[in-house]
Amino acid sequence: xxxxxTHADLARDALAAYEGLLSLAxxxxxxxxxxxxxxxxxxxxxxELVDEHGAEPATALEETAILRTIEEIEQxxxxxxxxxxxxxxxxxxxxxxxxxx
Amino acid sequence: xxxxxxxxxxxxVTYAAIQAEPVVAQAAGLLAAASSVQRLLxxxxxNGETLDPDGWRAMFPTLFGPTVQPSDRxxxxxxxxxxxxxxxxxxxxxNQLRGALVESLTVELLGRxxxxxxxxxxxxxxxxxVRADIHPFDVTIERSGAAEAYDCKWGARGINADVxxxxxxxRENAEAEEEVLHVALVVFDAELSCRVRLERQTxxxxxxxxxxxxxxxxxxxxxxxxxxx
Numbered sequence: 001x002x003x004x005x006t007h008a009d010l011a012r013d014a015l016a017a018y019e020g021l022l023s024l025a026x027x028x029x030x031x032x033x034x035x036x037x038x039x040x041x042x043x044x045x046x047x048e049l050v051d052e053h054g055a056e057p058a059t060a061l062e063e064t065a066i067l068r069t070i071e072e073i074e075q076x077x078x079x080x081x082x083x084x085x086x087x088x089x090x091x092x093x094x095x096x097x098x099x100x101x
Numbered sequence: 102x103x104x105x106x107x108x109x110x111x112x113x114v115t116y117a118a119i120q121a122e123p124v125v126a127q128a129a130g131l132l133a134a135a136s137s138v139q140r141l142l143x144x145x146x147x148n149g150e151t152l153d154p155d156g157w158r159a160m161f162p163t164l165f166g167p168t169v170q171p172s173d174r175x176x177x178x179x180x181x182x183x184x185x186x187x188x189x190x191x192x193x194x195x196n197q198l199r200g201a202l203v204e205s206l207t208v209e210l211l212g213r214x215x216x217x218x219x220x221x222x223x224x225x226x227x228x229x230x231v232r233a234d235i236h237p238f239d240v241t242i243e244r245s246g247a248a249e250a251y252d253c254k255w256g257a258r259g260i261n262a263d264v265x266x267x268x269x270x271x272r273e274n275a276e277a278e279e280e281v282l283h284v285a286l287v288v289f290d291a292e293l294s295c296r297v298r299l300e301r302q303t304x305x306x307x308x309x310x311x312x313x314x315x316x317x318x319x320x321x322x323x324x325x326x327x328x329x330x
Contacts, residue, residue, distance in 0.1 A: 031258070034298060034301070038257075038298075041293055041294075041296075041297050042294075061162035061166050062162065065159060065162050068156055068160050069160045071156075072151060075151065076150060083258055084148045086294075087257060087291055087294040088141070088144055088148055091291055092145060092161070095138050095163055096160075
């Protein structure tokens with residue numbers, strides 16, 4: 001990522017990683033509906049963030065934070081833990097980039 | 102309406118041992134005075150994969166960045182350390198400790214309002230002519246005329262029909278005896294995630310208050326119905 005990264009760029013990277021988390025969480029068949037409702041709600045919140053602050057330039061600390069958090073969720077292999085992170089990950093993204101939680 | 106200790110069965114003994122772990126009280130004490138972002142840090146670490154503190158510091162620049170006040174950073178460091186100590190205990194112990202932590206945190210915050218003597222754990226609520234629910238409530242405030250019962254959950258996924266029925270049944274049974282019993286769910290998760298979970302629940306919950314990660318402080322103020330689940 002170059003120096004011209006914006007909040008929208010970081011949010012896009014986060015949403016791409018979130019898709020992987022969602023895919024893993026969907027393995028818990030009994031929770032399929034909840035998992036999809038939950039992810040849709042948080043994706044919408046991140047979408048609001050992009051609408052409101054997407055053009056703002058990202059700082060180096062913000063960029064590192066988002067990339068490091070993406071690395072964290074990429075380590076998850078347990079679908080039950082993935083469900084927990086469907087809630088936790090977007091909150092970290094929103095806190096980092098100044099969105100509404 | 103009357104309150105009774107839960108049966109001292111194997112589950113209760115095991116659970117009491119978990120509650121007595123020093124790390125539970127330490128974490129609850131720190132989180133009671135924490136900001137919602139510090140609580141999010143604790144939740145993430147205790148759900149997390151990495152045990153590398155530098156990784157977590159990097160993920161939370163609003164808590165550990167160069168412009169953060171030293172006193173705030175000090176509390177964040179303490180929360181990070183205690184959360185890592187719980188995360189390092191393996192999946193089963195971690196799950197048990199997290200559950201115990203939410204209860205201890207609830208007790209701590211309620212105690213600021215009600216006084217610790219009135220806040221009890223693992224209590225059943227009995228009503229005349231009603232078959233007693235075998236499952237105790239996690240936390241109760243036992244005051245004549247304004248009792249309260251709480252069920253505590255680590256995550257929104259813990260909200261289910263059984264829990265909602267238990268809370269609402271108790272409230273209704275109290276009402277039938279012309280008693281007041283306020284009921285609430287305390288969930289160490291984002292309010293949005295809890296609302297999504299509740300949206301598809303058909304069990305009655307409109308008079309059950311929701312206390313989520315962002316609103317935990319409200320436990321220390323008077324019980325209101327403004328945040329009904």
